[in-house]
Every structure is written in structure tokens, then in C-alpha cells.
């Protein structure tokens with residue numbers, strides 16, 4: 001039974017931020033850490049209610065602000081299966097936070113009772129919550145706010161994983177629900193289950209091809225950890241992988257949270273299109289492959305430097321998606337599986353480079369979908385439209401989803417191949433199954449995606465430059481404009497066209513049509529108080545001008 005009357009004193013103690021407006025956006029709640037006490041308090045409550053509505057299954061809560069600056073923080077809720085919070089609950093989360101910040105405790109309790117009543121939640125169910133946080137200075141304080149109601153008010157079962165990556169928490173939330181411990185089972189669920197699952201998957205795949213090191217494709221892999229939680233987690237992880245002993249780490253100083261995402265990390269590298277701090281002369285080598293995680297290690301981008309110069313070549317989310325698509329498509333053909341047996345497709349957003357979409361359609365002959373920004377949209381499309389749904393945002397956030405039909409068809413083929421002694425088809429089927437285990441299917445995961453990319457390159461004997469040469473990105477620019485009210489910017493057609501302010505899109509179209517292969521769109525950011533402008537075209541100079549002209553239109 002919930003002890004809601006205790007909320008009165010807890011609310012006074014914990015919720016110092018008042019007269020404030022919060023929104024559960026594309027990435028949960030995100031703001032300056034200093035104002036997040038109140039929203040952490042209510043997020044704990046929402047997570048408890050969500051778990052109760054799932055009959056006490058474990059719900060995850062992650063405290064992080066990903067690629068944002070050190071003084072920011074945020075929080076998001078994870079469903080029992082490891083996916084992102086159901087959309088209809090986002091508005092409950094927003095409303096409860098705003099009631100706690102602006103109204104009385106009586107109203108807060110009233111709203112909780114309303115949720116319980118309208119959603120038919122059994123208030124006798126004991127909620128189960130799995131929590132974790134990134135390496136920010138503010139995270140432990142916010143964790144206290146989050147946990148403040150869970151024991152006294154809800155008597156919740158809590159598993160606190162402390163510091164870990166966002167995808168590790170997604171994985172462990174799902175894991176906990178799938179491994180209900182029996183009474184004599186003393187297994188403690190910890191990050192070691194994550195490590196051993198993905199280590200084993202990678203080793204199995206490497207053993208299938210007798211690969212012992214990276215030497216066929218590159219010298220070392222240099223991993224920029226954005227000075228975030230990905231550093232200790234991945235350093236621990238690779239200790240169990242002899243194939244990975246030439247990995248070098250930069251920006252792994254997670255114990256100094258003021259350096260987090262500072263001139264490094266996936267977002268810096270992708271938006272600045274240059275090397276992160278820390279990659280000095282001793283690490284510059286045109287035979288190396290480089291990659292950058294973001295602050296909570298759910299994004300990754302790769303890059304290399306060409307020809308003894310420091311020319312920088314970015315291998316972003318689009319390049320990762322197309323690499324996987326080409327590799328998996330070849331394996332399907334080798335395994336004698338057609339596009340009718342197994343539908344393989346790519347899911348992108350409007351930020352995907354136009355060249356990548358053309359390459360997918362015209363060279364790989366795979367279907368491509370476009371969804372709104374935010375991985376929940378991509379995830380949903382990958383899940384519903386394809387058997388192998390490869391989804392990536394250009395910024396490096398993505399994963400691959402494999403359907404039940406994928407597993408049954410591949411297993412079927414494997415049985416036939418054994419019977420017919422068709423060794424090449426057998427190996428292809430085995431590779432497909434082993435590769436799917438290297439991927440974290442709950443959410444985009446820098447560690448799992450890294451393993452997937454490295455395995456693909458090694459098995460295909462492909463150098464980073466060969467990967468890059470599959471297609472050439474169109475010159476592009478992404479910029480941000482601060483406007484008085486970004487909510488007036490409304491879009492349609494997967495955010496590719498503005499419907500408001502009314503006169504803007506026709507004016508933009510005139511500018512876009514003036515340049516060769518021009519494409520541009522404007523949308524309000526879901527995570528920052530700004531409007532984003534994306535432009536691409538055949539010639540870099542045109543793109544610069546187009547970007548300036550559009551910025552001038554909306555300012």
C-alpha cells in the first residue's frame with residue numbers, strides 16, 4: 001500500500017525548485033542540474049507507478065545528460081523490456097513534475113490518485129526500480145532526490161547500479177525481468193552480466209573466422225570516451241577480449257567531470273567535423289581507426305586520417321548503418337535467403353546525408369524509411385517495417401533489430417545447409433546468428449556498435465578508407481539559431497517541411513531550388529532552446545550561403 005501522506009514532508013524537503021516548467025522531451029527531462037531536484041522527485045514517483053502498472057516488473061531510471069555540458073543533467077525512464085518509456089506516460093511525467101513545481105501537495109497527491117484510478121493500477125503491487133547514473137558531479141545528489149520517495153512511500157524494491165552507461169542500464173533492466181531469480185538463486189544482477197554476454201558474443205564471432213587481432217584492417221583502434229562513464233566501463237570490458245589488446249584510450253578521465261564532453265566526444269566530432277582534443281602526434285597514424293563515444297556511451301562515430309596528413313574523414317551514423325546493411329545483405333544472399341524471406345531495411349531521419357540514402361536505394365537496393373528525430377521513432381519503424389531493421393541517426397545513435405521471423409528463417413536455412421553439406425551457406429547462417437548477439441537490441445549502444453563495426457570490418461577485410469569510399473557525403477551544415485519562441489516552428493512530412501510560421505517554407509524552397517542537389521529543413525530542437533537548420537548541396541560554398549540565407553529568414 002502506498003503511503004502518500006508522507007509526500008507532504010518529503011516534498012518540502014526535496015523540491016527546492018519552484019515556479020518552473022519541465023517537459024519530458026525526446027531524451028527525457030534535461031536541464032541545468034541545479035533545477036532538477038523537483039523533477040527527480042516526481043520521476044521516482046512516475047517510475048514506481050509505471051512499474052506497478054506492469055504488475056511490479058522492473059522499470060529503469062537513468063540519470064544523465066548525454067552529450068550536453070557538465071553542468072547539465074537529466075533523467076529518463078526505461079520500460080521493463082529495455083525500450084524507452086511509453087509515449088502516453090511522457091505527459092504524466094511532465095504534468096506531475098509541473099504540479100510539484102507550481103501547485104500544492106494536495107494537488108500532487110490528487111494527480112497520483114487520478115493516474116492510479118484511470119489506469120486501473122493495483123496499489124497493492126510492490127514496484128521494482130533499477131537505477132543508474134553517469135559520471136557527472138550532480139548525479140549523486142540527483143539520485144538522492146530520485147530515491148527519496150521510493151522506499152518510504154512505495155516500499156519499492158530498488159537495484160542501484162550506480163555509475164554505468166545508458167545502454168548498460170537498458171540491457172540490465174530487461175535482463176532483470178527475464179531472469180526472475182528463484183528463491184535459492186543468489187545471483188546478483190550487475191554489469192558483469194552485460195560484459196559476459198557481449199564479450200562471449202564477440203569472441204564467438206571472432207572464433208568463427210579465426211580472427212586473433214585487428215592487423216588485417218588497421219593498426220590500433222583509438223577510443224575517445226568523452227571523459228565520461230564509457231571510459232571505465234569499456235576499459236573493464238576489453239580486459240576480457242584478447243583480440244582487442246591494441247585498443248588505445250583518450251579522454252578517459254571520468255573522475256574529473258568538468259572535462260566531460262569538453263572538446264571531445266561523439267557530438268563534438270560530428271558537429272565540428274574534426275579530431276577531438278587528446279589525439280596528439282603520437283596517436284596520429286593513417287593506419288589507425290578512431291572512434292568517439294558520447295557522455296553516456298549510447299552514441300558512437302568513427303573517423304580516420306588520410307595520407308600522413310591530418311585530413312579528417314568522418315564515418316558517422318549513416319556510414320555505420322550502410323556498412324551493416326551491405327554486410328548483412330551479402331550474408332543473406334550467401335545463406336540463400338531472399339528479400340521476401342527476410343526484409344532488410346534502413347531507418348534514417350531527415351539529418352541523414354542525401355548521398356547515404358541514394359546509396360542505400362540505388363547501390364544496395366535496400367528500402368529506406370525516414371522518421372522524425374528521436375530514437376523512439378526510428379526504433380518503432382525498424383521494429384514494425386523490417387526483419388533486420390538497421391536504424392541510425394546521423395549523429396551515431398542507433399542499433400539493429402532482428403525479428404522472430406529472422407531467427408526462425410535463418411535457423412531453417414542452417415538445418416538445410418547442414419543436410420546438404422553446403423558449407424558456405426552454413427557459415428553465412430552461423431555468422432548472421434552470431435552477429436545478432438553482438439548487437440544490443442534494446443537501444444543504441446556505443447560498446448555493442450563498436451564491436452559490430454570492428455567485426456564487420458575484420459570479417460570483410462575492409463580498411464577504414466574502403467568503408468568510407470562506398471559513397472561520398474554531400475557537403476552539409478548543421479547550425480542552431482536562438483529565437484524568441486521556438487514553439488512557433490511546426491513541421492510536417494517527418495520534419496522535412498515547415499507548416500508554421502506560414503510564409504517561411506515557400507521562401508526557403510526558392511533558396512533551396514537555386515542550388516544544385518539542394519536540400520534543407522528547419523525544426524525546433526527537442527533538447528535545447530533553439531531552432532536547428534540543416535542544409536546540404538553539391539558544392540560547399542552554395543551550402544554555406546544557403547545556410548546563411550535561411551538563418552537570416554528565421555531570425
Ligand code: NG1
Nearest residue numbers: 026027373374393395525526527528
Ligand atoms: P534535437 O535537440 O531534438 O535535435 C538531438 C539530436 C537527436 C537526438 C536527441 C536526443 C541532432 C540533430 N539532434 O535532438 O538526433 O539524438 O538530441 O539525444 O543530432
Ligand code: ZN
Nearest residue numbers: 066294296298
Ligand atoms: Zn547519449
